[in-house]
Amino acid sequence: MTGGRALVSVRNVSKRFGATRALSDVSVDFHAGRVHGLVGENGAGKSTLGRVLLGIHAPDQGRLILDGSPIKLSGPDEAASHGCVGVAQELSLLPALGVVDNIVLGTEECIGPLVSDRGNRQRVETLVAQHGLHIPLDKKVGSLSVADQQKVEILRALGRQSRLVVFDEPTARLASHEAVELCRTVRELADRGVAVVYVSHFLNEVLSVADTVTVMRDGRVVRTAPAADETYESLVEGMTGRSIGDAYPPKPPTPPQDAPVVVRVNGLGRIGEFSDVSFSIKKGEILGLGGLVGAGRSEVAHAVYGATRASTGTVEISGSRLSGTVEDGLSKGISLIPESRRDQGLVVGLSVRDNTTLPHLRRFMGRFGIRVKQEEAAAGQAIQEAGVRAEGLSEPVGTLSGGNQQKVLFARAMLGQPRLFIADEPTRGVDVGSKRAIYDVIGQLAQSGCAVLLVSSELEDLVEMSHRVLVMRSGQIVAEFAGEELTEANILNAAFDTEHHGNSPSASGSQQD
């Protein structure tokens, strides 16, 4: 299958981000004229590998070999000078500039010191004609649809005599007919002799477009094989199949049928994000919410919490209806651990104490302002319960490790003695040791009678921690699994738009072989 020497070889590459091992000892060959698919769960390292190829991340260990000779890439510009370019998941276009200007950006044709508009336009027109990617050249990029913007990005990559193009989730935001068109473009690229690296969540798409597929898991390569030898099921198995061991605490006991319902969500919807979401969580129950990134899980979590206003539907806590503000949610006993702890959770410049007590300050008010001693005692106890390892309460939260930062958010939540605890991706970017501590805290919260809504992209988390799992796709709940049916494969099948299977997700329990 391998047509001679690889264009780019990755040899024994490892990469760490803080305490997280993003890549461990990864070796893959990428060949000219082939589409090479990279698949894996969120956090498996596929995007990181793509970024190593593009010079965005420098490997801690290992080598990159281009055309048989080892190279070091100091940055994306150097990678580009070797012909390695990327089409990013988040587009890197300048919306206020025109299509032509965006495509030639950085490689403008000039006459002396002046940019030659005519020369650039001709170049772009040739490019468009060559590849059949038609877009209105006179428009500003900001006014184009996402699909057209993606084409601009692709044309930019094509315009630089690329030899290797990395696509990172190129179809995540495209409609299905646009995705089909994109796949055709990708094939054409390969037929012209370009090495294409294709990172995607959509397994069927990868199977149809790729010649070779590398399956990744936990930063390691599981296997690299011809796409023809893989099936949807074999990829899922490769991505998820692993020994679980004692990474997880035992599940807290399933609450009895007649346990009181803590939260009831009825017909919740928000225009453009999700619709008709209904569920309830009992006292002591952990409800998992699964689905792909962008399926609307975080949006639902935020609307339940009151951080965004739902356009339809209601949320009730122990029978009383929420007004849809954070203050109301907090006062009725909801705590949220947001998805991005640095952007949405912590104020990194402030101390551990200030971050822990931030929403609960009212409780410590005395006649002369905040009663600091009382506050510190409460914060100290909370961070101990959450297992935060910090030098002291006055340490700035920004100096803690990712896992400990996350635990500070747990301490904050526990200080509120929540009745409903919502955790959005609580273990993202957290090292293994801290993960276990976080699972323990979630288990304890449930055992103490709290209702838990666990949003996670990690299938294992959902299966091992939840009593019941709801799966979302395109803003709707499409499946519910509990008991025997609660398996990683079932969740994954329901989360992907499995044209391949063509049946209702709830019937997919029989698909493991």
Add this chain to the structure above:
Amino acid sequence: MTRFVHVLRRYGIAIVTVALFAFLAATTDSFLSQANFRNVLDQQSALLIAASFATIAMIAGGFDLSVASVFVVAPLFALQVENATGNAPLAVLVGVAVGLGVGMANGLIVTRLKVNSFIATLATSFMVFGAGFLISDRSVLRASTDAYPAIARTRFWNLTTATWIAFGVVAVAWVLLSRTRFGRHVYATGGNAEAARLAGIPVARVKTIAFGLAGAAAGLAGVVSSSRSLSALPSDDFSFVFGVIAAVVVGGTSISGGEGAVWRTVAGAFFIALMVNGFNLHQVDPIWQRVIQGGVILGAVAIDSWSQRRPQ
């Protein structure tokens, strides 16, 4: 080593202010005289009043340029009221209220219309300056009673009431920022508005109030200043706000919000005041004074951004 850097970063401004103090005491005879001190404190009163609350606005993530216009125009309103009614306390109240009103308007523009605070307060500054010319009919207003000048010029334990008012305002701002819920909310809002919002903090309200208080303090500063000089003059002079921002920034409060303290601004104000005082005592050419002052401000901000870029 890291501990040393930490302390230096944290208390640097206090250390250099004390060092400057010692230097001036050692190199000049008149620096340590009571009269010189009293003068420095009296001269700094208006700046301290305005800067202590401008600090709070800046920590909340708001950049308030309108402080200068309020400083100029609030006393014009106050003196018109004083001339008409002869009631000095009422005049003070009106001056502060004008500032509060402008500040709240700034806050609402920034939080509701989502206009960048620098631009918003620049725009309102012009409007307020204009209002000053209108209310004063483009002429100097003078105090008509003895009570109005007495507000700032009375002596208490050898210090002017202007100084005592400044001490009082600084103390209030200090306690407000460091001991109250509002103060914590200010830090959180400026440090990470989204995280603050998700923690249940009414971010827009916190910012609006911070702007309102900064305006009110600037109004009071203007009244105190006019009481010291017995008069007020309409102008469109932005220089007061530059002094305020210099004090805040040299103290080490971050322009991007979320970090800082009132004591820092006090230290920054005194550092600049002592520097100017030292220049005068050493008879440095006033033109060179400006050049050096500019360099010092630049240095302070550069150190701030350098230390933030370094991993903590």
